[in-house]
Amino acid sequence: MIITVPFVDLNLQHQPIQAKLQQAIEDVLVKGDFILGQPLSDFETAFAVASGTKYGIGVASGTDAITLGLQACNIGAGDEVILPANTFIATLIGVVSAGAKPILVDCNPKTALIDLEAAAKAITPQTKAIIPVHLYGQMVSPSQLLDFANTYKILIFEDAAQAHLAEREGYRAGSVGIAAAFSFYPSKNLGAFGDGGMVVTNNPDVATKMRRLRNYGSSQKYVHIEPGTNSRLDTLQAAILHQKLPYLSQWNSARLNIGQRYDIELVPLASAGIIPIHNQSGTGHIYHLYVVKIDDSCPIQRQQLQGQLTAAGIQTGIHYPIPCHLQPAFNYLGYQQGNFPQSEQLSQQILSLPIYPGLNNSQITEIVTAIYSILKIK
Numbered sequence: 079m080i081i082t083v084p085f086v087d088l089n090l091q092h093q094p095i096q097a098k099l100q101q102a103i104e105d106v107l108v109k110g111d112f113i114l115g116q117p118l119s120d121f122e123t124a125f126a127v128a129s130g131t132k133y134g135i136g137v138a139s140g141t142d143a144i145t146l147g148l149q150a151c152n153i154g155a156g157d158e159v160i161l162p163a164n165t166f167i168a169t170l171i172g173v174v175s176a177g178a179k180p181i182l183v184d185c186n187p188k189t190a191l192i193d194l195e196a197a198a199k200a201i202t203p204q205t206k207a208i209i210p211v212h213l214y215g216q217m218v219s220p221s222q223l224l225d226f227a228n229t230y231k232i233l234i235f236e237d238a239a240q241a242h243l244a245e246r247e248g249y250r251a252g253s254v255g256i257a258a259a260f261s262f263y264p265s266k267n268l269g270a271f272g273d274g275g276m277v278v279t280n281n282p283d284v285a286t287k288m289r290r291l292r293n294y295g296s297s298q299k300y301v302h303i304e305p306g307t308n309s310r311l312d313t314l315q316a317a318i319l320h321q322k323l324p325y326l327s328q329w330n331s332a333r334l335n336i337g338q339r340y341d342i343e344l345v346p347l348a349s350a351g352i353i354p355i356h357n358q359s360g361t362g363h364i365y366h367l368y369v370v371k372i373d374d375s376c377p378i379q380r381q382q383l384q385g386q387l388t389a390a391g392i393q394t395g396i397h398y399p400i401p402c403h404l405q406p407a408f409n410y411l412g413y414q415q416g417n418f419p420q421s422e423q424l425s426q427q428i429l430s431l432p433i434y435p436g437l438n439n440s441q442i443t444e445i446v447t448a449i450y451s452i453l454k455i456k
């Protein structure tokens with residue numbers, strides 16, 4: 079089968095800046111400061127500032143950024159942490175690894191983001207924090223989050239793994255809560271040449287503890303004041319990411335343009351049951367993913383639509399096909415089918431269309447035309 083539109087194509091962003099990337103790699107090679115080198119601190123500062131915060135602490139992955147970030151905020155054993163059932167599993171893994179008790183809640187079916195009314199019902203005296211996941215590149219409303227956290231006297235720890243430089247109501251993703259986790263997994267809006275992640279914060283105590291936790295609990299060589307672990311962002315990855323950072327805004331704008339074009343082109347399909355996830359943040363949405371719902375009124379099932387698009391050479395994805403509470407690994411939490419109906423329904427209905435910088439107009443036309451023709455419309 080010939081793929082005419084892949085789901086992601088990282089070459090398109092790397093090729094134009096390949097010489098710069100190679101130079102950055104060579105510089106690290108020559109200098110040899112592979113662990114906690116200068117290019118890491120340079121990138122940590124640059125990325126923290128870009129995210130509207132003071133401190134950045136690079137770690138080995140987005141998952142570690144959640145685990146260690148929560149621990150750095152003194153969230154752990156005995157604490158309950160509210161998070162959405164509709165998220166990538168790493169959000170839940172992070173909470174569990176930090177030693178806290180995860181409390182899942184449902185999502186808003188229009189935006190796919192955490193439902194704060196449901197979250198309010200999940201508050202107990204043990205609730206220590208809420209993790210809003212800025213899913214698909216759209217932030218959870220900062221004003222509503224801050225109100226929520228004030229009302230219940232709890233912390234906000236953002237999962238911004240899909241939201242590098244996203245904005246809403248004047249806030250950047252990562253700057254709303256006490257701290258936030260980012261991922262630099264290769265296909266994220268800002269991606270490394272391997273795994274990577276970062277915690278950003280304005281809180282100096284959180285930053286100091288984070289630096290210890292990622293480095294064997296040590297603030298001074300061979301003195302370990304808490305267990306910690308080994309989870310540092312490689313100097314090499316930081317150097318690569320720093321070269322890519324200046325392009326991030328234009329890459330995000332390219333994604334936004336594609337998202338807006340899909341929104342317009344897909345309007346006539348609403349009556350055929352194809353409904354895009356709602357953008358409530360205007361130009362602040364950075365479209366890590368472009369997701370549509372195929373609802374019950376659609377003449378064709380999601381699986382058939384996806385199959386026929388694949389046959390037409392167009393790759394799509396599902397983010398995510400099984401909600402967190404129904405994952406076998408987390409059976410022990412005691413959740414069941416039916417607990418979070420909106421998340422369950424979304425997992426059955428959603429389909430992610432290709433979106434990335436470099437996806438061109440004729441490819442977008444090809445995708446949209448293929449959907450129309452599969453639905454036998456026009």
Ligand SMILES: *Cc1c(COP(=O)(O)O)cnc(C)c1O
Binds near residue numbers: 142168169237
């Ligand atoms: C990618 C992702 C993570 C985990 O990041 P890794 O770098 O893959 O560990 C966490 N949360 C969300 C929402 C993600 O999309």
